[in-house]
Amino acid sequence: MALAVAPCLAHRRRGAARGAGGLCRTRPLGPRRARRATGGRGALQRLAGHGRHRATRHARAGGRRRAARTPAHRRGRMSMTTRRVLLAAPLLAVPRLAAAQSWPAGRAITIIVPYAPGGGVDTAARMIAAGLERELSTGVQVLNRPGAGSQIGITEFLRSRPDGLTLTFAVLPTLITHYLDPSRRAPYTRADFRTVALHHISPVSFAVRSASPWRSIADLVEAARARPEAISVSDSGLMATPHLGVLMLQMAAGVRFNSIHFNGGAPSVTALLGGHVDVLAGGGSDVLGPMTEGQFRVLGTTGEQRDPLLPGVPTLREQGLDVVVASAGGILAPAGTPDEAVARVAEAVRAVMAAPAYDQAMRRFGLVPDWKGPAEYAAYWERDEARMRPIMAALARG
Template sequence: MRRTRLALCTFVLALSIGLLAVPPSTAADTYPQKGRTLTIIVPYNAGGGADTDARIIAPLLEKKLGIPVQVVNKPGAGTQVGMTALTSAKPDGYTLLLGHFPGTVTTYLDPTRQTAYTRKDFVAVAFTCSEPFTFIVLKDSPYKSMKDVIDFAKANPEKFKVAVTGVLLPPHLSVLELEKQTGAKFAIVHFDGAAPGRTAFLGGHTDALVALVSEAAPALKGEMARVIGIMDTEGNPQLPGVKTLPEMGFNVTMVNSEGILAPAGTPAAVIQVLEAAIKEAVENETYLARMKQLGITVRFKGSRESEAWLTKLENQVRPLIEEARKKQP
């Protein structure tokens, strides 16, 4: 009996030592799990730029990760609906959000929005591409350069009308920054979307339009308008010969970047898997061809670099938001 107990204890001890010798599994070892679905939230209506890009990336991620990837549109409240859904989701790597920045940043930095989330509630997985905003006038406009526009707006405060999308979104913020740096004063006309603003501008209801290259493409291709300034540090291949605002002496840059976020608390190992998969997706010829067609530059940033980029965007727009709110009655 004593021998049996001794043999049993020896077996249990050996088994325990064997189990301890087996390295513990990590999140990366078990992610992604078969049978699970990855959801990409798009905080805008279907058919927009972010929605289109998400639907290009989704099948590429499916192929890499080996699980279904679905795109779900959750528009509303200037991305707040989608961001609330993201930050409320379980941080397991199966819920992401693809959005535009710094537009998404402005929601939680603006205290009047009273968002249910803050910067601490999400983490950047990757940034994939960027596209500059531009300053556009009609083809027959008497304003041939940014200097012409600034000189007129300084001499005639609030007489030069500029169409922008939204309130305290990137187009609006870029005009506020231009005012701050030059002393010019524009009549800013807000529209709920790029299309209504473009229509009003082409109809002669405003003197200028601030829009992305892709948003302005219909007017530019129809030769109804011309870009007189690019809000970036470098030119754009879709706009040969057009100078950047910094080149013209106006240190105003406003670039729309596309980023992918995950809920805070998502394991670092899972973030690494997703980052690698997204990097491979944006290097795919299908994705690259689509971006080139739209005049969008592919600029991949990994998670660590993306976190630093978000901080830079916050520092860029926070003072503009604070100053704009102070001016409100």
Template sequence: MILRRRTLLAASAATATTIASPAIAQNYPRRPVQLIVAFAAGGSTDVGARILAAAAEKDLGQTITVVNKGGAGGQIGFTEIARARPDGYTLGFLNLPAVNTIILDPERKAAFNVDSFIPIVNQVLDPGLIWVKGDSPYKSVADLIDAAKKEPGKIRACTTGILSDDHLAILMMQEAAKCEFRIVHFDSGTQQLAGVMGGHVDVAFDNVGSIVKRIESGEARGLAVTDVVRSKFLPNVPCTKELGYTTVISSSTRGVGAPKGTPADIVKVIETAFLKAINSADMKQKMDVAGLALKPMVGAEYAKYYADTQAQAKKYTEWALKMR
């Protein structure tokens, strides 16, 4: 009796350890997988993550639960991902350049660095969008800049978090147009929406995905896409390049990553399942509805993109910190 209990215990204990072994990958996944999103529910990262989770579940053969850990521009969620057990049961959405700027800001004392994550597969590239409420007096970027010049520091522009891509976009715009905004940091697209729609802030620096439907319905008005080309979802909204703001180029990419130390064979299983889901026709259709542009990247390509973003973000973050 005692002997049997011991073997039972030992067997179950062994499967729970986190050391890499081929036996684990064969069994993986044995139980539901958590997918941490570092932003609140309802934001565009969350929307994309939920679509992806629902699609990848079928290929992975286990439930994928999206867990929102919003706050501090994603730092709380990213910290959680980095600190999670590297057993493949906790994955997370990596938002670039948010991950990078957090690492680069010394005041934040980030509990993770570039090497804390294994970028597995990218899902979305969402360009930035400057938008206002549907009945706003600002009809174009020029109107907005004029107003900001007339009353420096009075026009309230909101971001989805300090040092987010949106924050960098505001800084880029301030530099390019030589104007000054009053920057208000929210921590999710939902709060941004509430802020602009409720008239508490004047303009949102946001991403295309979260707002497409409201621009179509006239509730909101898009002023510019911070990209070199127009967005296919908003063919009537000019891009910053054509408006002459060639340095105001900002976007957010989102993909699935795992904490450092996750066994390579498990990473492979995840990559295969998620990539298959991202490339499916169903995914494309759903993401089109959500206004999110797909940009699948895996392996070396994604790793290089991750490293490049880090280098690029370094420049902007140092600049942002200097302005503080």
């Protein structure tokens, strides 16, 4: 029997195999196993993308060097970008950061988006990903993990290693409601995250089809008062920011709507376009396009001031209802992520967002970029959580 060397599954060294107690030893192999161990194509492929020991350091097999495959190339992992992102991506030619900085050293980055493809958060994440690829000189893939008002995707994200290579594009105060609502049993709190970079702040917009008889929030409230729970309102998920806007409007006006929850903004917009619901509660990116095309009429927004992209639309405060809530979308990392990784991503996001072409592309899409670094983003989160606590308590009391 020929003596061949089998690669150790932990150390990837030729001439060693995993032995008892974690030590390495050699062992004789039969001809068939020897061919597989010393030059088999399948063995090399199994090395690619190994989580604990990077395949890119151990890609030599059978005297030949093969390039390791990154997670971005795995079949079925990369979601299709939306048409708007494909059109906007060439505009993101911004200067790279200094190549001398070590992290991420060519390793691919994954951004988990806890919403369905095609909505405002998903598109913003993909536009940022396109810019980060150039800034960080590495691949950046976006994975959609929608469900439960983003709780499913956030939970999956927090299972990742705190090395900066897995991030999430999350939304406040939606994420805050997960752990302030005991019935949701969210396995995390603010302490489980590191703030990296805030991307935008967008108020909730209430829109109807252009043929709707309602022309103001007062018209909508009057109709809801006449027919409790009969008027249907679509939103991007249970306790997502648009749904919070609906609940706060109910409390302020003393009415009841029939909320219809979707796994993201895109399907909630489609529901209104198709006439399946009466009203849409969404972000500026959800309503700007259809409004410009004459399909939607926006009745009001929930910002403290008017949305700069919808200057002709009054706030709910202007219409006599004290309802103020906004989606704050940004990039988060797991707690324990090294300072170097957080600082690198934060600075890269700032550089991407500083490009005039990026700002213009985002505004056309319906979002106003509003970069905040790790410390300022963390302070914003603390303030938003403090503001949401009494609101959540009031909602719990009914």
